[in-house]
Amino acid sequence: xxxxxxxxxxxxxxxxxxxxxxxxxxxxxxxxxxxxxxxxxxxxxxxxxxxxxxxxxxxxxxxxxxxxxxxxxxxxxxxxxxxxxxxxxxxxxxxxxxxxxxxxxxxxxxxxxxxxxxxxxxxxxxxxxxxxxxxxxxxxxxxxxxxxxxxxxxxxxxxxxxxxxxxxxxxxxxxxxxxxxxxxxxxxxxxxxxxxxxxxxxxxxxxxxxxxxxxxxxxxxxxxxxxxxxxxxxxxxxxxxxxxxxxxxxxxxxxxxxxxxxxxxxxxxx
Ligand SMILES: Cc1cc2nc3c(=O)[nH]c(=O)nc-3n(C[C@H](O)[C@H](O)[C@H](O)COP(=O)(O)OP(=O)(O)OC[C@H]3O[C@@H](n4cnc5c(N)ncnc54)[C@H](O)[C@@H]3O)c2cc1C
Ligand code: FES
Numbered sequence: 001x002x003x004x005x006x007x008x009x010x011x012x013x014x015x016x017x018x019x020x021x022x023x024x025x026x027x028x029x030x031x032x033x034x035x036x037x038x039x040x041x042x043x044x045x046x047x048x049x050x051x052x053x054x055x056x057x058x059x060x061x062x063x064x065x066x067x068x069x070x071x072x073x074x075x076x077x078x079x080x081x082x083x084x085x086x087x088x089x090x091x092x093x094x095x096x097x098x099x100x101x102x103x104x105x106x107x108x109x110x111x112x113x114x115x116x117x118x119x120x121x122x123x124x125x126x127x128x129x130x131x132x133x134x135x136x137x138x139x140x141x142x143x144x145x146x147x148x149x150x151x152x153x154x155x156x157x158x159x160x161x162x163x164x165x166x167x168x169x170x171x172x173x174x175x176x177x178x179x180x181x182x183x184x185x186x187x188x189x190x191x192x193x194x195x196x197x198x199x200x201x202x203x204x205x206x207x208x209x210x211x212x213x214x215x216x217x218x219x220x221x222x223x224x225x226x227x228x229x230x231x232x233x234x235x236x237x238x239x240x241x242x243x244x245x246x247x248x249x250x251x252x253x254x255x256x257x258x259x260x261x262x263x264x265x266x267x268x269x270x
Contacts, residue, residue, distance in 0.1 A: 011232050013050075013097040014038065018088050019070065022139030025154050027077040028120075029086040030062060033094060043128035044200075044223050046263045047073060048231035050095035051081040055137070059085070060200075060230050061099070061131065062123030062155070066076035074123040074154065077115065100231055104221055104261050107196040111218070112140040114188050116181055116209060118201025119147060122155050124223055125200055129162055138196075142167060144184045150175035170176050182208050194218045200225070210269045220264035226255040233257035241268040 020032035038047060041061050046101040048056040063072035077086040088094065104124075107113045115125040122145055133141070141164040148171045148270045159166045168176030177183060185197075189212070197216075200223035201211045215221045229237035239252040240259070243266065250268050253259065 011097055011100060012037070013095055016094050016096055016122065018090055018092045018094065018224050021088065021090050027086070028074060028152070028154055029077075029088075030072055030074045031085070031088055031094075032063070032070055032072050033096070034070050035096070036066075038071045038096060038098055039064055039066045039069050041099035041127075042103030043070065043131050044100050044124050044198075046124075046222075046231075046260065047071070047096045047098040048100055048228075049073070049085060050097075051084050054081050055229060056097060056231055057085065057099075058231060060120070060124040060223075061127050064127050072123070072127075074120060076120045097231060100257055100259050102258060104128050104198050104223070106136050106144050107138055107198075108219070109137045111138060112142075112192045112195040113138045114144060114185070114192075114195065114197045116144045116185055116197060116199040116201070116205075117146070118181060118205040119152070120154075121199070121201030121205070121223065121225060125198060126155050126158055128198060129164065131158065131165070134164060140192075141165065141174065142184075142188055144169070144181045144188070145176075146170070146201065147175075148172065154197040181205065182212060185209060186212055187212070189216050189218070192218070195221035197221070199223070200233040207269050208265060210267065213264055221261050222264060223261045224255050224259055226260070228256050231256045232264065242266045243268055 016033040016035040059073045063076040075085045077083045117125045143159045146169045195218040197220040204234045229235040238255040241250045242253045
């Protein structure tokens with residue numbers, strides 16, 4: 001931990017050590033870091049990771065292991081900051097602010113549960129399943145994962161090892177259903193008129209989930225991947241339009257602070 005210097009609006013930054021690094025797909029690396037403080041995170045919260053000479057980069061927790069005081073960060077190299085992160089090795093140190101934001105609420109007991117993920121939106125869903133699979137009694141769990149091609153379908157085997165049903169879809173048809181996650185989502189909602197859905201992925205996927213769940217009576221929580229600046233509520237770079245349930249007026253909320261997880265009813269997606 002970085003002592004008093006680490007205070008940012010009551011959030012702390014920590015110097016943490018990378019204890020393991022593995023390449024899990026082309027341009028995708030998972031870093032396991034040791035930090036009992038970060039391991040207090042809720043699924044869906046994120047780490048704001050310092051990349052030299054740049055703004056911090058938000059990365060979700062892919063695993064939260066309280067017993068061993070470790071968390072996982074899966075990083076896809078898409079630019080200069082994530083490329084630097086993907087090049088970290090075991091033994092390297094990172095400066096991480098977190099855990100930040102509002103994570104997922106646990107699924108309600110007794111209701112079927114669907115986890116819908118695309119790309120680097122998949123990792124926080126794994127953390128959610130790890131946290132609640134054995135602590136909340138849900139009668140049925142399905143994980144629906146999408147990616148552009150089979151090689152980018154991350155964590156499907158990890159979910160499989162937790163013994164849940166995993167359905168996959170790829171844009172090019174190289175694994176699972178040809179196309180997006182949407183048909184599996186619609187099919188599941190057709191069988192389960194009520195239930196819990198948690199979704200995280202690219203904006204286009206979330207907008208589609210938002211639309212198809214419009215008349216569904218279950219609860220849908222969406223975790224947004226908005227571009228961020230400060231990560232702690234100060235710069236307003238990350239705001240999205242929201243509304244209070246039951247009202248027509250809209251207001252802006254900060255994805256880094258009031259989110260990244262929102263209930264479907266709170267969001268105003270055009
Ligand atoms: C709450 C949250 C959780 C996230 N979790 C993860 C995660 O677990 N793993 C992971 O790899 N990434 C995650 N991201 C996205 C990640 O933060 C961005 O990819 C990263 O900040 C890009 O930095 P860069 O310097 O590599 O790219 P830049 O050089 O800044 O940009 C490269 C390209 O990526 C695009 N881009 C940058 N940021 C985003 C963004 N937030 N959403 C969509 N496109 C973006 C840019 O438009 C540009 O085309 C998360 C984002 C948020 C907000
Ligand atoms: S990133 Fe600065 S307010 Fe959200």
